[in-house]
Amino acid sequence: MKVISLNESLKKKFYTFGAIIIALLVVLVSRLVYLQLIKGDYYRDISMRQAIRLIPIDAPRGEIVDRYGIKLATNRPSFSVNIIKGEVVDSHLNETILKLMDILTKNNVKYKDDLPIYLDENGNPYFNFKNSDELSVKEETLKAREKAWKKANNIPENATAKETWDILIKKFKIPKDMDPIEARKIMVVRQLMEEQGYNQYQPVEIAVDIDQKTIAEIEERHLELPGIMINVKPVRYYPYGTLLSQTLGYIGRITQEDLKNLDMTKYKLTDLVGHSGLEALYEKYLKGKDGGQQVVVDNYGRLIKNLGTEPPVPGDKIFLTIDKNIQEAAEQSLLTTMQNIREGKYGKKYPNANIGAAVVVDIHTGKILALASVPGFDPNIFATGNPPASIVKELFKARNATVEPSPVFNYATQGAVPPGSTFKMVVALAALESGVTTVDEKYLDPGIYPYTKQTNWLWNEYHRTQGWVNVSDAIKYSVDTYFYEMGRRMGIDKIIEYAKKFGLDERTGIEIYETKGIIASPQYKREYYLGLIKSMVKTDTNPDGVITEEQYQKIVKIIDSGNLSDYNTFLQLGKMGIEDPRLQRKLWELMYYAKHWSLTDTCSAAIGQGDNQFTPLEIASYISTLVNGGTRYKLHLVDKIMTADGKIIEETKPQVLDRIDIPEKYLNAIKLGMRGVTERGGTASAAFNGFPITVGGKTGTAEVGIKGRDNYAWFVGFAPYDKPQIAVVAVIYQGGAGSYAAYVARDIFDAYFGLSKDSSSETFKEINSPLR
Numbered sequence: 001m002k003v004i005s006l007n008e009s010l011k012k013k014f015y016t017f018g019a020i021i022i023a024l025l026v027v028l029v030s031r032l033v034y035l036q037l038i039k040g041d042y043y044r045d046i047s048m049r050q051a052i053r054l055i056p057i058d059a060p061r062g063e064i065v066d067r068y069g070i071k072l073a074t075n076r077p078s079f080s081v082n083i084i085k086g087e088v089v090d091s092h093l094n095e096t097i098l099k100l101m102d103i104l105t106k107n108n109v110k111y112k113d114d115l116p117i118y119l120d121e122n123g124n125p126y127f128n129f130k131n132s133d134e135l136s137v138k139e140e141t142l143k144a145r146e147k148a149w150k151k152a153n154n155i156p157e158n159a160t161a162k163e164t165w166d167i168l169i170k171k172f173k174i175p176k177d178m179d180p181i182e183a184r185k186i187m188v189v190r191q192l193m194e195e196q197g198y199n200q201y202q203p204v205e206i207a208v209d210i211d212q213k214t215i216a217e218i219e220e221r222h223l224e225l226p227g228i229m230i231n232v233k234p235v236r237y238y239p240y241g242t243l244l245s246q247t248l249g250y251i252g253r254i255t256q257e258d259l260k261n262l263d264m265t266k267y268k269l270t271d272l273v274g275h276s277g278l279e280a281l282y283e284k285y286l287k288g289k290d291g292g293q294q295v296v297v298d299n300y301g302r303l304i305k306n307l308g309t310e311p312p313v314p315g316d317k318i319f320l321t322i323d324k325n326i327q328e329a330a331e332q333s334l335l336t337t338m339q340n341i342r343e344g345k346y347g348k349k350y351p352n353a354n355i356g357a358a359v360v361v362d363i364h365t366g367k368i369l370a371l372a373s374v375p376g377f378d379p380n381i382f383a384t385g386n387p388p389a390s391i392v393k394e395l396f397k398a399r400n401a402t403v404e405p406s407p408v409f410n411y412a413t414q415g416a417v418p419p420g421s422t423f424k425m426v427v428a429l430a431a432l433e434s435g436v437t438t439v440d441e442k443y444l445d446p447g448i449y450p451y452t453k454q455t456n457w458l459w460n461e462y463h464r465t466q467g468w469v470n471v472s473d474a475i476k477y478s479v480d481t482y483f484y485e486m487g488r489r490m491g492i493d494k495i496i497e498y499a500k501k502f503g504l505d506e507r508t509g510i511e512i513y514e515t516k517g518i519i520a521s522p523q524y525k526r527e528y529y530l531g532l533i534k535s536m537v538k539t540d541t542n543p544d545g546v547i548t549e550e551q552y553q554k555i556v557k558i559i560d561s562g563n564l565s566d567y568n569t570f571l572q573l574g575k576m577g578i579e580d581p582r583l584q585r586k587l588w589e590l591m592y593y594a595k596h597w598s599l600t601d602t603c604s605a606a607i608g609q610g611d612n613q614f615t616p617l618e619i620a621s622y623i624s625t626l627v628n629g630g631t632r633y634k635l636h637l638v639d640k641i642m643t644a645d646g647k648i649i650e651e652t653k654p655q656v657l658d659r660i661d662i663p664e665k666y667l668n669a670i671k672l673g674m675r676g677v678t679e680r681g682g683t684a685s686a687a688f689n690g691f692p693i694t695v696g697g698k699t700g701t702a703e704v705g706i707k708g709r710d711n712y713a714w715f716v717g718f719a720p721y722d723k724p725q726i727a728v729v730a731v732i733y734q735g736g737a738g739s740y741a742a743y744v745a746r747d748i749f750d751a752y753f754g755l756s757k758d759s760s761s762e763t764f765k766e767i768n769s770p771l772r
Contacts, residue, residue, distance in 0.1 A: 056268060059288025060234040062315025064248060064278060066324040067367075067639055073248050073279070073379075075234035079210045081111075081218065082203035084227045085193060092226070094174060094186050100218070100228055101185040104207055107214045110386040111207040112270070114195070114253065115188045116149055117161055117168070123180045125165040131255050145256045153194070195269050205270055208384040209235050236272070236383040242376035244327055246410035247512060247637065249277020250382040272385045276408075277512055278318065278637070279379075285641055285649075288315035314644040321367035321639045321652075323360075329751035330358040330372035330730075333744045338374070338732060341713075346686075346740050350710045355402075355733035357411035358744055359620040360752070363718065363727050365654040366624070366633030368510070370748065371617075373415075377407035402733065403709070413514040416613040417731070420702030420738065421478045422716045423499075423608030425626055425670050427486055428471050430498035432666045436489035439669040442468040449484045452600045456480040457701070475673025476682050478699065480607050487606030488599060495605055496521050501660050502622040502632070504614055509634035509657065517614035520605035522597040528611070529594035530556065533587065546583060551576050555587065559595050564588075609703060616729045619716060623727040627696065627718045629667065630660035671696050675721055678742075684715060687742035693753055694721035697745065699738030710734040715741035719749055726752055 064073035081100070085093065104111050116129050129145040130137055150157055155164050169176060172190045174183050193204045215230055222228070236251055252275040254267065262273065266287065273287070274280035291312030296305040334356035340346060341353040360370035377395055381387045401409045402417070409415070431437045445466035447459035457480055458464055466479045474482035487495060499505065499519045507514050518524055537552050538545025547555075554576050558569065569588045578584060604610035614622075617635065625632040634655040641650040674696035678688040683699040700714030713735025718724045730744035749755070 057291040057293060057309070057312050058233050058271075059290045059312035060314040061236055061251075061288060062282075062286040062317055062644075064286075064318045064320065066320055066322045066327075067369075068323070069319070070324045071239055072244060072320070072322070072324065074237050074239065076237040077232050078208060078235040078384075079215055080205050080231045080233050081207045081210055081214075082205050082229050082231055083189065083193070084203050084229060094172065094190075096225055096227060097186050097189045098182060099221070100206070100225055101189065103214060103217055103221075105185075107211065107217070109207055109210055109214050110384065110388070111188070112192060112205065112253075112386060113188050115184070115191050116146070117165055117184070117187070119180050119184060125161040125180075127161045127164075131252065141257075148256055153191075192270075203229060203231065205231075208233065208386070236380075238379045238383070240324070240328070241378045241380065242407075243324070243331060244322065244371065245376035245379050246373050246408065246412075247277050247322075247371050248379060249279035249281075250275055250379040251279050251385070252382055252387075253385045272383075275382070278320075281511060282318055282638075282641075285316040285318065288644075289313040316644070316649065317642045319639045319642065320637055321362075321369065322371065322637065323369045323752075326360055326370040326748060326751045327372060330360065330370040330744070330748050331374055331376070333747035334358060334372060334374040334730070334732070337740065337743045337747075338735070340743070341732065341735055341740050346737075346743070348736060350734055350736035352403075352710060352734040353713075353732050353736065354405045355411060355415075356731065356735070356744070357415060357616045358728070358730040358748065359412050359616045360729075360748055361620045361624045361635060361727045363624040363628040363724055364633075366509075366621075366635045367639070367654075368635055368637050369726065369752075371410075371412050371637065373409070373411040373413075375405050375407045410512070411731075411733075412616045413510060413512060414615065415731075415733075416515045416517050416615050416618075417712050417733070418610075418612055418702035418704075419608040419614050419619055420700030420712060420714050421480075421608055422619060422623075422698050422700035422714045422729075422738075423612060423614075424475060424478070424483055424606075425674070425698065426498050426502060426504075426622070427483050427490075427495060427606045428475060428670050428673075429626075429662065429666060430494050431486040431490060432471065432669070433498075433663070434490055434494050437471065437486060439471055439665060442470055443474070443479075443482050443485060444468050445479050445481050447481070449481045449603065451488060452484065452598075452603050454480070454484055454600065454603055470669075472669050472673035472676065475670060475698065476676030478677075478683050483606045484603040487602045492521065492597065492602045492605060495602070499612075501658070502625055503657065504618055504622055508617050508621045509636065509655070510617060511637050514617055515615055517618045518611055520601070520609075520611035522601075524611050525597060525601070526559075526594045529590050530559070533590050533594070536587075547578060547587075551578060555591060559591050562595065564592055564595055608700060616731050619714075620727055620729040623716045623718060623729060625660065626662070626667075627671065627724045627727060630662040631656055632658045632660070671721070674698055674718075678717070684717075684739050684742035686739060687715075687746050691746060691749070692755065693719055693749065695719045695745075695749060696721050696724075697742065699742060701736075701738045704734075710736050713741040714738050715745050717742075717745045717749075719753070 060075045063071055065071050101111065116127055117125050118128050120126055127146060129142045129149070147157060150159065155167055159167065168187050169183065172187060174186055189206055192206065196202065196204050218225060218228060218230065238248065251272045254262070254269060254271060254273055258273055274283040279286065289312060291310045293309050294307040296307060338353045338356055341350050343349065356374045358370060358372040359368065361368055381391055395408050399406055432439065445456055447465040448455050456466065457478065458466055466477050469477065469479050469482055473479070496519055504517050505519045507516050533555060534552060536545055536547050537549050538547065558564070558572055566588060569591060570584050573584045573587060578587065601610055605612060621632065621635055634657050636652050638652055640648055640652065642648050675694060676682045677697045677699060678684050678695045684697050688695055695717050697715060697717030702712040702714060704711060713732040715738055716729045718727045728745045728748050730741045732741050735741055
């Protein structure tokens, strides 16, 4: 009986236990079915998103080439040093960074340094939020950058540099007694890693364009440098150094301002972008599409497996209208000619001839074949994003660019200066078309113009007169008194009208930044002197002002009334509370000049002096318009844009801005005078002696009007004379005489027409018809 009872008890327990097991299995199987079959795709996607990552591969920047495909801005392979945090034990991270930075420092390798905390000579920290290629920045811009940086790094907005330093010391676990210079090196790299994120699989770039010696040392010490790796990446390269530098521009690190303008879904914070010139203007085309290496990482972000590579897509290729050979000839000739002028090889020495510009234009399309500005700079300095501070400081320092050469200033597009006698063809056409003279009328040069006592250059230099001249002779010999007389006969309004027809108060349309010229006029003179008076108004930003805004407005009313007798003016100034006699006298003079336009002003404007100021680019547009018969084209630098696989996505066609109806007999008379300029007896005959191609031209010697400064030397020309193809403009600051600038134009014509020259003489040989 007892045995039977025991067996039944065991059976009950067995069945109960079995039921529990079966229930658990059912639950497990059901859950597996749910997870694997019903929700399998969902969880698989989540798993893949968590595990698969893309390590970017930098895309080569698009190339900028000349019209024939010669590379002006391209890329070259280089070595970069990177660190992968996942391969470094946290406790050894700072030690590894310091060892690497010591190697880089010892070998004078520039490393990325975006940390805005610096150390003074005493080792005390201070903030500096200027970018590496900036010299002066508005205070509000710096404040905005500081605020944004502190916010991004969880630093209190009011924290001082010292307080911020202490926060970073603690944050990055740097020993407090470490040498500040060494501590900052660690901060620089840790900050780069913070900005890029702490993904352990993601390499953080520390330095670019490393030399072979440094690479070898890093490789030799690889056991001491866990997580340090060498990569190959493209670096921007400008094969011809300073050639076309201001136009090409340069690249640099992404700034706070760039973040507002760029589509950051296409960029990494460590990318380099265009900061000036064509590099900046065509950034969206030049930026390629980064590729990447697909990898599997674990839940700690450590690399497990490489799944494959998506190759990067290079940026678009930009074809310019520039001819590299002509550009080289223009820049080299400017340098050589300026040296010859300084040494007195053409005559009188002009020791300050250090700045020059030249423009070459296809007169039938508006294509710019050369755009030279000398001196230039080497944009390779900026190619890695870490330009030497001393060079940047020198390039961007504050200076008067009309006196002290500025390598980053584009004198061809931004240097607006008096054109001198190169303006005389405008006046000649205006005089002929308005009927105040004819192509045959002769005018007797008196040497001293009787109406204003202004003189002709020949009278000044040799105390002689030119005799009887018609319009062609007046251009050939650059007879100032002839143009004084034409200006008197027409009046200033007619000169302004024709200057405007040639677009001399408009931008030419070129893609990069350009300065708009100034046509001498009563309106401009009034605005200029009113501006001087306005600068004397006391404001919050001008606490040293000597008059009030109310007094300024009353002064403007007096000027507009026209009653500017000295007695009345001084009386009115006294009534408004301006009682200082010296201030009254100064204001009266400015008020008089603001209102008064004289015949002398008109005569000065007629010979390209006075307030006339134009860029070489504007003058090139005007000469092109004149010699092609009156069609003013929009000038352009970019010919076409092509994708990496050869598809044209943009192409520039010639665009007409305006047309001037120039009667053939007037144009022939003007061109005849310009041909005479380069022939025997002409003002540029020395430069073109023996030249095998007939050239039309005009010299210009423009007075600066400032004591101690020599004249601007201008030359404008076109060739061939019978069927013009190109217009050439050259200007040399403080070059002394326009005849000297003609040598630059001659060298440019040499390059364009493919001429060779006997090195022992000035004998030219025409070896072929126009090549380019």
